[in-house]
């Protein structure tokens with residue numbers, strides 16, 4: 001039976017992982033002659049591990065290269081965020097909630113993109129359209145992704161569709177959204193086992209903008225003082241990443257999930273572009289009050305700067 | 306009330322025009338606070354005129370530039386095929402059945418792309434999903450687009466979804482698909498009022514491929530001898546277009562809708578790439594037996610050549 005790889009972006013977050021699992025499940029219910037397999041192109045973060053363990057869902061296989069494979073891309077479309085070997089893969093489908101850029105296919109495909117807060121909201125609507133009630137496990141996967149991407153509905157990216165889907169999924173998964181959501185988000189703030197380099201790479205995306213190539217990493221925390229105390233060590237790691245990845249600028253965004261404010265450690269040759277987008281840095285630090293969404297509150301000002 | 310422009314590609318065909326009309330209609334039924342307006346960025350061809358007249362649908366306004374507008378793109382996504390001012394427009398939605406390439410948005414959007422034979426099949430499915438029965442006029446628009454793009458189901462791009470949608474629409478529009486379809490396709494072969502330059506531009510698309518920039522024009526006919534008799538005059542016009550549009554190669558594909566074969570007049574500096582994709586030209590002519598679809602039978606071999 002033909003195998004189709006379903007995967008999310010590099011440095012996968014809960015949306016990239018959990019939505020891949022839920023969509024592979026739906027597609028296998030709907031199609032008999034193919035087998036969709038959810039895979040990942042990076043390591044699980046602590047938050048996603050918590051979600052998988054809570055709902056008793058197995059980890060998914062790691063894949064290094066998708067050349068020669070049929071693929072379904074979840075939660076990303078830009079070339080810099082996808083798998084090695086993409087050019088030699090056949091893109092069957094794209095399900096995403098980001099802008100479209102640096103994305104080229106050789107042939108017509110199926111694409112479903114919505115300006116929602118989370119890709120799982122799209123997949124949940126696909127279950128509903130097909131009159132398929134997701135299992136408790138799959139509902140758990142999708143609601144975890146929505147909680148993660150919308151920071152429990154606090155992010156400005158969150159839409160009514162996300163809230164509606166998440167509440168429907170919670171009724172199936174039999175969880176208290178607020179309790180489970182805070183527990184899951186807090187699990188994601190546990191960075192004790194990670195090196196600084198690993199922390200910077202947990203949720204780092206590269207954006208090719210008119211003004212240059214910027215890396216933007218984001219972590220959630222309940223106490224931003226801890227990472228800020230290690231600022232000098234982070235700056236050293238960031239310099240190495242800038243060199244290795246040929247970046248013009250870097251923002252390490254630390255988001256407090258209790259206060260919904262962020263603070264960023266910034267560096268790079270074009271730090272002036274970052275300052276123009278936000279505010280002057282003070283000792284490599286920029287305060288970002290009320291900012292929680294990279295997609296809606298960081299990338300657009302940086303694009304326009 | 307906010308106005309949203311709904312439009313198909315340059316040198317619009319029946320899919321570009323009729324699907325824009327049908328989708329603007331659906332969106333206006335569904336949304337109260339906005340007004341979707343179907344517009345065109347080029348002249349109607351004879352086939353589309355026949356469809357509009359047959360179903361008593363008014364022609365739609367011509368728009369020169371979409372800068373500053375909210376837009377919904379139908380039946381195309383590549384930059385070379387869209388309206389002037391695209392960079393300064395806000396893309397709300399994309400509905401298409403082509404590969405994705407040279408398409409960049411600043412923000413997340415709604416995109417619905419399916420590998421179907423025609424964009425109207427997607428819009429027809431959207432009507433069905435919303436439990437809205439299209440009016441006789443709108444059913445007529447959508448079935449005309451499907452007949453046009455699939456050459457009455459003869460094109461290899463035609464899918465079961467196209468046939469199903471078209472038969473459903475024919476039952477609403479109360480037409481005999483074969484009779485209406487052949488009459489409409491034949492109306493499109495009437496080129497008596499057009500100059501050679503107009504004929505070449507009726508359905509011409511530019512493709513930026515690895516090997517260069519190629520123009521591919523296509524017309525339908527019931528007798529390919531007529532255009533072939535004017536080969537030398539066409540070649541003169543083609544040379545002028547190659548110069549003006551900075552093309553590396555040009556194919557003028559003449560498709561017989563009765564025999565479902567094509568023949569192409571070819572020209573340009575990189576005619577060798579075209580020959581490699583198909584066969585050696587004979588006096589600037591390449592026979593293309595069984596070829597009716599630019600998207601499926603011409604662009605892919607040219608891309609791989």
Ligand SMILES: [Mn+2]
Nearest residue numbers: 015075119149
């Ligand atoms: Mn996401």
Ligand SMILES: [Mn+2]
Nearest residue numbers: 320380424454
């Ligand atoms: Mn079309």
